[in-house]
Amino acid sequence: MQHLILLPLILPLLGGLLMLLPPLTESRVRQRNFALVLSAATMLISVLLVQQAQQGETGVYAVGDWAAPFGIVMVADRLSTLLLLLTSVLAFCSLLYTFGPRDEEGSFFQPLLQFQILGINGAFLTGDLFNLFVFFEILLIASYGLLMFGGGKTRTRAGLHYVILNLAGSAIFLFALGILYGTLGTLNIADLALKVQQLDPAEAPLVRAGGLMLLIVFGLKAAMLPLQFWLPAAYAASTPAVAALFAIMTKVGIYAILRVFTVVFGDAAGPLSHIAGPWLWPLGLMTILIGSIGVLASQDLRRLIANLIIVSVGTLLAVIAMQRENATAAALYYLLHSTLISGGLFLLADLIARQRGKVGDRLVPGRGVGQGRLLGSLFFIGAIAVIGMPPLAGFVGKVLMLSAASSVAEMSWLWPLLLGSSLVTLIMLSRAGSTLFWNPAGKPVEILRAHPVQLLATVMLLAMPLLLSVFAGPVTQMVAATAQQLHDVQGQIGSVLPPMTQLVEVK
């Protein structure tokens, strides 16, 4: 069972490669079925890993049996397994959606999807910063392919921006890694946390520069304020299944911020503790603001949802910036909810767009939606969840985050912005919903029915907030334990590094 940790990486890697070989590569249907089996298997493994991690034991897998600071380790603790499960649920639903009629031309969609999942899983599992860079590149190159899938002008333009920005980001990532390795002599996250505590004060400014450069890179992935302009165009241009899967991509950046700036530059880092907070707090709040403005300005449904992702990213960053255990727990709960619901909304937007004919998802009066009642109710549920109205999980998440703000300064900034953004979302989604469903310019020419499998995938994702709020008790306990484990820096160092190396002094 010890090798279980590696399976979420090996399955998509080998599966993706197998799909390129003769028996599978010849038929897209076979590829799809195989991918679904793989995805279900990955989900099962993630559930097992979550179960193991929730018992409090951190699974550490030393690749090639080289112990922690020397070799690369995979770490399956509460946080990484939780996000692994989230990824596999989202990936399963996105994959299910490709079973519908609009599986776009081109034969490499399914292998690319598997490599994307490999990169995301790897980024969550790795315990080494350079390895994190490698997995980032894997998920990026797969995402370049997926984003441009189907071709067309808008996709090429959005893709070019996305690729160039991320290449520049990779260069900054490497600079940061060079600085950290040059000063601290290690890239293992747990070892970095240990070395930062013993750091010579003269070198602290360099390490601070390296750490903050990492924040730029992760901020680019997470779509933090000055680096978020690529997101709406890219997400609105991509195919629905890809857009739904990409809902997890910004969360990879948020996970990396959470991991590095809580463990390495956390409570125990002496003069370098909490170096990200003063940046994350204002930038997170301003991201909420710019996301809300984007929501107000959106002319079509998919762009609207993409801007909602920016709002949720800003909210998460601002709450994470408080760098307290209860704030982190609240952010994690909201992260689960917002990822699943934005994935579901992207799928729903496509279902709606396809029944409106030429108008697509533009928010103008057009042909009526064929299955108006069904899709309208789904839209209503999704809207309630994403706005954060009771009884769905968005409400619970937002209440948790609002109550995590303790000081007057925090409350006076976070509360108005968070509640204001909810109001803006409420207004815009009401407008969108009434335009789409209540204000048709003509009767639907023919009653188009949504493909049942696509409908199933959408309903599965949209039902998640309901599940999250029904099981709010156990889930909040789980995220609280996760946050506690994340903030226990010494505990993490102890579980990853073998006891011997902790005694050896830095030369």
Add this chain to the structure above:
Amino acid sequence: MEALYAVCVGVLTAAGVFLLLRGRTFPVVVGLTLLSYGVNLFLFSSGRLNDSAAAVLGAGSNHADPLPQALVLTAIVIGFAMTAFVVILAMRARGDLGNDHVDGRVPEIVLDSEERS
């Protein structure tokens, strides 16, 4: 040697950033390449610069840090693949969008000056 090395990294990075901020795809691709050269040199130096140090442990008391070399190798391979991808993408964009600007449209200032000349 350190000063020369640092100047090299600095010049490469500065030139890379300058070209990266240009409006057409070709200078941007060249800029990304220069930037990755600068990064690779920088990463290599993070193991400290050594004269006449063995690359293999145990061959002498004075040895170079092997890890940055492994990191640089990985970074070079990844950077090479990414550059190849962005070159193809830039050509695709030239074909799809009809011009070689990163934004996919010719800025009005350029159009004006072309009309005048």
